[in-house]
Amino acid sequence: MGWVTDLHPTGSELDACVQCGLCLPVCPTFRLTGRETASPRGRLHAMSAVREGVSEVDDTFAGIIDFCLGCRACEPVCPGMVPYGRALEGARAEIVAQVPGRRRRKILVGSLIPSRLLLGVGTRALAMLQKLRLTGLIPRRFRRTVSGVRPLADRGGSVLGHAGGSGEAGTVKLLAGCIQDEWFRPVNQTAVRLLEMAGYRVEVPEGQTCCGALAAHDGQADAARRLAEQNMGAFAGADRVVATAAGCSAHLAGYEHWAPGGVAVSGKAMDVTVAVSRAIADGLLPTLEGDRGPIAIQDPCHLRHAQRVIAEPRHILSAAGYTVIETDPAGMCCGAAGLYFMTNPEASAELGDRKADQVRRAGVTRVASANPGCEMQLRAHLDSGYDVRHPIEWYLQALEGSG
Ligand code: SF4
Numbered sequence: 001m002g003w004v005t006d007l008h009p010t011g012s013e014l015d016a017c018v019q020c021g022l023c024l025p026v027c028p029t030f031r032l033t034g035r036e037t038a039s040p041r042g043r044l045h046a047m048s049a050v051r052e053g054v055s056e057v058d059d060t061f062a063g064i065i066d067f068c069l070g071c072r073a074c075e076p077v078c079p080g081m082v083p084y085g086r087a088l089e090g091a092r093a094e095i096v097a098q099v100p101g102r103r104r105r106k107i108l109v110g111s112l113i114p115s116r117l118l119l120g121v122g123t124r125a126l127a128m129l130q131k132l133r134l135t136g137l138i139p140r141r142f143r144r145t146v147s148g149v150r151p152l153a154d155r156g157g158s159v160l161g162h163a164g165g166s167g168e169a170g171t172v173k174l175l176a177g178c179i180q181d182e183w184f185r186p187v188n189q190t191a192v193r194l195l196e197m198a199g200y201r202v203e204v205p206e207g208q209t210c211c212g213a214l215a216a217h218d219g220q221a222d223a224a225r226r227l228a229e230q231n232m233g234a235f236a237g238a239d240r241v242v243a244t245a246a247g248c249s250a251h252l253a254g255y256e257h258w259a260p261g262g263v264a265v266s267g268k269a270m271d272v273t274v275a276v277s278r279a280i281a282d283g284l285l286p287t288l289e290g291d292r293g294p295i296a297i298q299d300p301c302h303l304r305h306a307q308r309v310i311a312e313p314r315h316i317l318s319a320a321g322y323t324v325i326e327t328d329p330a331g332m333c334c335g336a337a338g339l340y341f342m343t344n345p346e347a348s349a350e351l352g353d354r355k356a357d358q359v360r361r362a363g364v365t366r367v368a369s370a371n372p373g374c375e376m377q378l379r380a381h382l383d384s385g386y387d388v389r390h391p392i393e394w395y396l397q398a399l400e401g402s403g
C-alpha cells in the first residue's frame with residue numbers, strides 16, 4: 001500500500017542517506033543490540049523499502065521503528081544531514097494510520113496527558129500515594145519510572161495565567177507544559193523569576209496546552225496538529241516563546257511541520273537554558289562569586305542532539321559557581337525517551353542503568369538535567385542520596401544563597 005499520510009518520510013529525506021554508517025556507533029539501540037535494523041541506517045533503509053513498494057507498513061516495520069528512541073544522536077554526526085527526527089515522525093504517523101492496535105496510546109497522548117483536568121486528578125492521586133508511602137500499589141511496570149517523580153506535596157501553584165515583569169528586555173511567553181506544569185512546577189516558577197529578574201515581561205497564557213511532542217513522537221498526527229494549532233493562538237505576539245523542558249522546546253522549534261504558519265512560533269522558540277545563559281552573558285543576570293563545588297551534568301538528547309544546545313547549561317552552572325563534571329561526552333540517551341519506558345521497558349531500563357553508572361562514576365551527588373523525563377529516569381535509577389534538578393534551579397539556589 002505504501003504511504004497513506006501527508007507526513008510520510010519524503011524522497012529527499014531518505015535519499016540524503018549515503019549509507020556511510022557513521023551514525024551507527026552513536027546510536028544507543030545499535031550499541032545495545034548490534035543489529036543493523038536497530039540502527040539509523042537500517043531504519044532509513046526500512047522506510048525506503050516502503051517507499052519503493054518492496055515492503056509494507058506492517059508489524060515488522062512498526063517493530064523496527066518503535067525500537068528507536070527518537071534521541072536524534074544520529075543527526076549531528078550525519079554527513080548527509082538526514083533530517084532523521086522528521087522522517088521518524090513521518091514513519092510513526094504512517095504506523096498509526098496503517099497498523100491497528102494503537103488506541104490506548106492514542107487516548108493517553110492525545111487526550112489524557114494534554115487534559116489539565118485529568119492530569120491534575122491523576123497528579124493529586126499520585127501525591128496522595130507518595131504522602132501515604134503507598135506507591136508500591138502502582139502497577140509493577142510503571143513503578144520504577146514513577147519512583148523518579150519529585151515529591152509533589154510542596155510543588156506550589158501553577159504559573160499558568162501569570163503575567164508580570166518590566167518588559168525592558170522584551171516579552172517572553174512561557175510554555176508551562178503538561179507533565180512539566182503538574183510534576184515539575186518549581187522549574188517553571190524558577191524560569192518566571194529569573195526571566196523577570198532579567199527584565200523580561202513574562203506571560204504564561206491560559207489558552208495554551210501541551211506542546212504536542214509526545215503525540216508527534218508517537219505518530220498521533222491529528223492530536224499533534226490540534227495541540228500545535230491551539231498554541232499558535234496562545235503564543236502570538238511574543239518576542240520569544242520559551243519552554244523549560246528540552247523535549248518541549250525542541251518540538252516548538254519544529255512547529256512549521258505541525259501548524260499552518262507554525263514558523264511564527266518555531267522561529268521564536270527557545271529553551272530556557274539558552275534564554276538564561278544569554279541573560280547572564282548580557283549582564284542581565286549576575287555571575288556569582290564563590291566556589292560551590294562540583295556538579296555532574298547530563299545532556300537531554302532533545303537539547304544536545306536536536307537543538308545542539310551544549311554550552312548554555314554549562315555556562316549557567318559555571319556562572320552559579322559550580323565546577324561542571326562531565327558524565328558522558330558522547331551524550332548517549334538515558335532511555336527515558338517519552339513513552340519508551342512503556343513500549344520498550346527492558347531497553348529503557350538498561351540505558352537508565354548505564355546512565356546512572358556514569359553519574360556514580362563522576363563521584364558527586366549533585367546532578368543537573370534540563371528535561372523532566374531525563375530527571376525522572378536519573379532519580380529512578382540512582383538512590384535517594386542524589387539531588388537531580390534543572391540547571392536554572394541550581395542557579396537560583398546559588399543566587400539566593402549568595403544574598
Ligand atoms: S550517518 Fe547519515 S548518511 Fe551515514 S548512514 Fe547514517 S543516516 Fe545515512
Ligand code: SF4
Pocket residue numbers: 026027028029030038039040043067068069070071072073074075084
Ligand atoms: S534517534 Fe537515536 S535510537 Fe533512533 S536511530 Fe537515531 S541514534 Fe538511534
